[in-house]
Structures are given as C-alpha cells and as structure tokens.
Amino acid sequence: MSSETSPLALPFPTLPAIPGVDLRVARAQYKTWDRCDLTYVTLQPGTVVAGVVTQSKCPSPEVEWCRAALTLGQARALVVNAGNSNAFTGHRGRAAVEAIAARTAAHLGCQPSDVFVASTGVIGVPLPINKAEAGLDAAFAAEPCGWAEAAATIMTTDTFAKAAVTSAVVGGRTVNLVGIIKGSGMIAPDMATMLGFVFTDAAVDPAFLQGALSAANTRSFSCITVDSDTSTSDTVLAFATGAAGNAPLVDDDSDGADAFRAALADLCHQLALLVVRDGEGATKLIEITVEGAESDTSAHRIAMSIANSPLVKTAIAGEDANWGRVVMAVGKAGEPAERDKLSIRFGETQVAEGGLAVTGYDEAPVAAHLKGSEISVGVDLGLGDGRATVWTCDLTHGYIAINADYRS
Numbered sequence: 229m230s231s232e233t234s235p236l237a238l239p240f241p242t243l244p245a246i247p248g249v250d251l252r253v254a255r256a257q258y259k260t261w262d263r264c265d266l267t268y269v270t271l272q273p274g275t276v277v278a279g280v281v282t283q284s285k286c287p288s289p290e291v292e293w294c295r296a297a298l299t300l301g302q303a304r305a306l307v308v309n310a311g312n313s314n315a316f317t318g319h320r321g322r323a324a325v326e327a328i329a330a331r332t333a334a335h336l337g338c339q340p341s342d343v344f345v346a347s348t349g350v351i352g353v354p355l356p357i358n359k360a361e362a363g364l365d366a367a368f369a370a371e372p373c374g375w376a377e378a379a380a381t382i383m384t385t386d387t388f389a390k391a392a393v394t395s396a397v398v399g400g401r402t403v404n405l406v407g408i409i410k411g412s413g414m415i416a417p418d419m420a421t422m423l424g425f426v427f428t429d430a431a432v433d434p435a436f437l438q439g440a441l442s443a444a445n446t447r448s449f450s451c452i453t454v455d456s457d458t459s460t461s462d463t464v465l466a467f468a469t470g471a472a473g474n475a476p477l478v479d480d481d482s483d484g485a486d487a488f489r490a491a492l493a494d495l496c497h498q499l500a501l502l503v504v505r506d507g508e509g510a511t512k513l514i515e516i517t518v519e520g521a522e523s524d525t526s527a528h529r530i531a532m533s534i535a536n537s538p539l540v541k542t543a544i545a546g547e548d549a550n551w552g553r554v555v556m557a558v559g560k561a562g563e564p565a566e567r568d569k570l571s572i573r574f575g576e577t578q579v580a581e582g583g584l585a586v587t588g589y590d591e592a593p594v595a596a597h598l599k600g601s602e603i604s605v606g607v608d609l610g611l612g613d614g615r616a617t618v619w620t621c622d623l624t625h626g627y628i629a630i631n632a633d634y635r636s
C-alpha cells in the first residue's frame with residue numbers, strides 16, 4: 229500500500245449495507261506491516277455465487293479452488309489474504325487453501341466448498357498456514373466492519389481503497405449491488421482482473437448470475453490494462469444473498485432481468501476504471517476507441533495493442549502528441565488494417581487520415597488535451613463495423629520505482 233495517493237484517485241463512496249453480508253478484518257501479518265491484511269466475509273445460507281478467474285497457465289491454488297467451487301453455485305464465506313499471493317507454491321500452497329477453507333467451514337458449519345479463498349501479493353512464497361489460521365481466529369472474534377475497512381484490507385500496492393455501488397428495480401423491488409476491488413499493477417486481465425468482489429441482495433439463479441457477470445466482464449475488466457501483465461491470481465466473484473425478496477431472476481424473460489444486467493455491467497465498469505486510475509505511477513487515465521475494424525474482436529485486439537504500447541504510454545506521460553506511435557501500434561497488432569484508410573484523433577482533434585497528417589494540422593489543441601488527466605485517443609480503420617473501447621494509463625518513472633523494489 230503506497231503512502232502517496234494517485235492523482236487520479238476518487239473518494240470512497242457511501243455504500244449501503246447488503247443484507248446477508250457480514251464483513252470483518254484482522255491482522256494475519258503476512259508481511260511486516262502495521263495493518264489488517266485478512267478480510268473475512270460471511271454470507272447468509274442460500275447465497276449463490278458466480279465468478280471469472282484468470283486464464284493464466286500458472287494460476288494460484290486459490291484460483292483453482294474457486295474454479296472448482298464455482299461449479300456448485302453456492303457460498304457461505306469469502307476469505308481474502310493480502311501480501312502473499314500463494315502462487316507457484318506447489319503442494320504447500322494447496323495445503324494452505326485447504327486449511328483456510330476447512331477452518332472456516334468448521335466455524336460456520338458448512339462445507340469447505342462453500343468457502344471461497346483469494347490471495348494477492350508476492351509470487352513464490354507459500355502462505356504460512358499458522359498465520360492464516362491465527363488470522364482467521366482473530367477475524368472470527370472481530371467486530372463487524374464497514375466497506376471502507378474491507379476494501380482497504382485487500383490492498384497491496386494500491387494507493388486508495390476502491391468501491392462502487394449501483395441499484396436496479398427487479399420484480400418491483402429495489403436491489404442494491406456493491407463492489408470492492410484491488411489492483412494497481414500486473415494488470416492485463418484475460419478474463420477478469422486483480423481481486424474484485426460484488427455483493428447484491430437480489431435473488432438470482434446461479435446460472436443467470438454467471439451469464440450476467442461474464443457479459444459484464446467482457447466490456448469492463450477485460451478491457452483494461454496497466455502494464456500488459458496478466459496475474460496468476462486474478463479473480464472476480466459475485467455473491468447474491470436473495471435477501472431483497474424479489475422473484476428470483478432465472479433467465480432474460482424474468483421481470484427486471486435487463487435492469488439487473490445493466491446495473492451489474494455499470495458496477496463492473498466503475499470498478500475497472502478505478503483500477504486503471506490507480507495504475508502504478510499513473511498520472512493520466514487514457515480511453516482508446518477503435519472503430520471501423522473488420523470485427524469487434526479485431527477492434528479489441530488493436531485497441532489493446534495501442535493501450536499496451538510502452539511508446540504510446542510514455543509519449544502521453546510526456547504530453548507529446550506523437551501520433552506516429554499510434555500508427556505503429558495499429559500496424560503491429562496483427563489485425564487487418566490498411567495504412568491509407570487509417571484515421572487518428574486525440575481528444576476531439578483529427579490528427580491523421582488517409583495515411584498522412586491532416587492538412588493544416590495544428591498541434592496546439594492536442595497539446596492542450598494531453599495536459600489534462602483524462603486522455604482520449606480514437607482510431608478509425610475504415611474497413612467495417614467492428615468497434616471496441618479499452619482503458620489504460622500512462623507509463624511513468626513511478627511505475628519503475630514501485631516495481632524495482634516491490635519485495636523490499
């Protein structure tokens with residue numbers, strides 16, 4: 229957790245309680261820091277769960293545990309450890325996850341598969357079972373806490389606690405959705421991102437919740453990048469307690485299904501942008517829109533090529549209107565593109581079209597745009613109807629400073 233807050237930080241919002249969700253935090257002391265680093269959430273019986281996890285071929289034991297537990301669609305607890313990702317730790321890492329789930333299940337009187345576990349931090353160091361169990365015992369005895377404490381406890385290199393809220397009218401009842409998330413570096417999700425947790429009091433069938441979350445993920449978490457690196461631990465889980473008492477959402481014909489889907493998509497979008505705003509060393513939030521591609525998939529790949537380019541990101545950090553770097557990133561993406569149909573804009577200013585700079589191009593408005601904290605880049609390939617928008621941040625000396633001494 230950084231001592232210097234990102235200049236792009238947003239204030240922590242006012243969040244409602246979600247009936248059936250109980251939050252507690254404790255100190256397991258996974259690192260030598262003076263802060264809580266274990267979050268324990270209990271969920272009332274009948275709570276259903278959906279999730280998306282990393283597609284990394286080197287996932288943590290926690291990811292494998294959650295992937296298996298998600299097939300059952302029910303949850304009673306969530307345990308999140310900060311400071312140690314427990315990834316690439318072999319049988320010792322698996323034993324730690326099993327011990328956490330077993331101890332929590334014994335405390336609640338549920339099945340271990342009802343307990344979801346997530347960890348974040350340094351890779352390659354086994355999670356100490358003794359610290360995990362002692363931390364859990366402290367959490368079991370702790371007083372309930374608020375969303376702000378829970379969001380702060382899951383942080384690692386984050387500079388501010390992140391949360392969002394939405395609501396929807398479902399079957400004549402107002403349901404609330406609250407989300408907390410952590411993430412700052414190692415951000416280029418290939419499914420979800422970092423550790424994110426959504427809680428709602430809506431009554432939802434597990435299959436419907438999974439479909440809604442997967443759809444929301446496609447246009448939010450899978451559309452952000454800080455540094456092109458996909459984590460071994462990325463996990464987003466959504467829990468629905470059903471306490472609102474609405475008629476359960478079972479399919480798209482259910483009353484309020486569209487409203488719930490839209491609210492969940494909005495929540496995930498808010499959370500995803502908070503992560504980019506806290507990108508390690510970031511000073512600018514960058515939105516990149518690609519249109520005119522042969523397909524939406526092609527547009528997405530080109531947009532991510534631009535967003536992940538160190539040359540594009542450093543130019544924007546330096547407030548340099550070097551649109552040639554955008555041309556480079558389009559060309560290297562490996563997707564259909566024709567140089568002489570390509571158009572590029574910065575902000576509202578068209579800078580290039582038809583394979584060359586716009587006649588009479590004036591760099592002054594672009595330079596002014598780049599001095600802001602929120603930057604917009606647009607590309608039109610002129611080939612088809614494919615479109616995508618992704619978000620990233622600039623690449624500064626701060627990113628190097630944070631990661632050069634990450635383990636110290």
